[in-house]
Amino acid sequence: MRKNKNSKKIVLLIVIIFLLLFIGGTGVYFMLNNKGNKPIKINYNDYYSKYxxxxxxxxxxxxxxxxxxEGGVVGSNVELTLNSDNSNDGYFNVSDFDDxxxxxxxxxxxxxxxxxxxxRYKEYIVFNNNVVTRDKxxxxxxxxxxxxxxxxxxxLPIIIKDTDRYxxxxxxxxxxxxxxEGEVINNTNTDKHNxxxxxVFNYHAFYDENDPSDSCPTVICHSKKQFKEQLDYLKENNILTLKMKELEMYIDGKLQLPKSVLLTIDDGGRDKIAVDMLTEYKMYATIFLVTAWYDPSTYYKTDYIELHSHTNNMHNTGVCPGGQGGGIKCLSEEEIQTDLKTSREKLGGSTYIAYPFYEYNEYSIRMLKEAGFTMAFAGEWDKxxxxxxxxxxxxRLRRFVIVTYTTIKGINEYLGQIK
Known part of the structure; x- marks a missing residue:
């Protein structure tokens, strides 16, 4: 009996010793690591960068x-500019918002x-309206x-009046x-007008007149010299070259423009000269591709060039009665929809198209709308x-068709109609 009591005392003593050692060791550990429980000083400036x-x-x-x-929120992955690096509390002053x-x-x-x-938006003409928000x-x-x-x-002055936003x-x-989330009021922001x-200019093929091996005998061919003269004219007269979306928004009354032109090139056959010159001048243009003839994924272009549809394979003569007989006027709905769907898919979902041979009818328009297109271009109309x-x-968007004998005077008269 006494032996059992002694055993229990020994076990209890061992447990007490173990606890004392554990508590003491833990205390020493924290004391050493915290240096006497002094708080660790953070150098906040190590986190500073101007950007x-x-x-x-x-x-x-x-x-x-x-x-x-708390005064607001900044979204995810938004870049900010900071002022000085003299923070002593972890808060840095943001210079983007008036400090x-x-x-x-x-x-x-x-x-x-x-x-x-x-x-790019700085090229647009601001509306004489402001959007006013209140508490947030x-x-x-x-x-x-x-x-x-x-x-x-x-x-704030309104630059774009979109469907559900400003x-x-x-x-x-x-x-x-x-x-x-805002109220629109009248406000005099500019004396410029829309x-x-x-x-809208329409080109086709380009050639280098100084290269004997590079010939292009048709009336819709454009020499480097002719194209350069026209680009120089646009540059000297501060005429803005548009992206396709900008023209669509202008038509819809969503934005206002200074004197502007949309440059378009049909077919896609001989465009490298134009692409290089447009890029040099930093001017935008659209090429309407026949996508069965030219692969958009490998087509030569730069950031200044958009690719849109000239159908997939309906740029063929004699298919339908009248004119040059483009198939978009009379082929079956199934044939047309298959063609247009293919073209849109190859072009990454483009909703812009130019009619082959400038020809269309009410049936063509209905087919385009059903296929998901939102704008279609033809040629000139005398009236x-x-x-x-x-x-x-x-x-039914009209274009000024440029030919070999188009002069700067003719272009000036055409654009001179813009007030």
Missing amino acids: VTTIGEVKLYTKENDGYK KYYVYYKDIKKINELSSIDN TEFYDENGNLVYSFNEGYS GVEFNNRLLYIKSD ASGVG SDNLVHVGSDKF
Whole structure:
């Protein structure tokens, strides 16, 4: 009996010794690692960079007497510019917003430089309207992603009047405010007015007149010399060359333009000279490709060139009665829809097309609409000014057809109709 009691005492003693050793060792460990329980000092400036990007969606803060107060939100992966690196509390001042807001050091990461921003919108003519927000303002990018949210109101000139949003300039970039989150008021933002019309040029094939092996005998061939003279004219007269989407938005009254022209090239056969010259001049153009003849995925182009449809394989003469007989006027619905679907797929979903041989009828227009196209181009019409206007029928768009004998005088008269 006594032996059992002694055994229990020994076990209890061992447990007590073990606990004392564990507690003592733990204390020594923390004391050594915390250096006497002193707090670890963070050098916040190690996290500083002039340029940073957000880590996820993060909060913006305003500085108050007793600390920092939440004042807004910055979206995920949004780049910011910071002021100085003298933070002693982990909050860095953001220079993008009049030095009013701060961001916390854990919410950002360093980047070497800011990404380039498309400032194409600066070419547009602002509306004499502002969108006014009240207690909260949210800004979105082109794709609908949140960029900034502020707990305050703004009054900003409208650059784009889209279906359910307004395009405005904020922080030196084009952003959008949802139309149901603001009120539109009249405001004198400019004395410039929207162009009364937009010119559309139509080209075909190009050749180098100084190369004996490069000949092009038809009336729709354009020498380098002729094309250069026309590009020089556009440059010297500050005429804006448009992207296709810009023309569509102009027709819909969504944006306002200065004197502008859309350059288009049909078929896709001999365009390298034009592509190189347009790129040199930094001017935009569209090539309407017959996609059964030329593969859009390997077609020679640059950032200044858009590729759109000239049908997949309906650019053939004598298929339908009248004119040159383009098949889009009379082939079966199934044949036409298959062709148009194929062309759109090859072009990544393009919704813009030029009629083969400039020919169309009501049946053609119905086929295009059913296939998902939103704009279609023909040629000239003697009884029209051949300009595109706000509200023009987007399936009967006229073009000024450029030929070998087109002169600068003729171009000047055509574009001179624009007021």
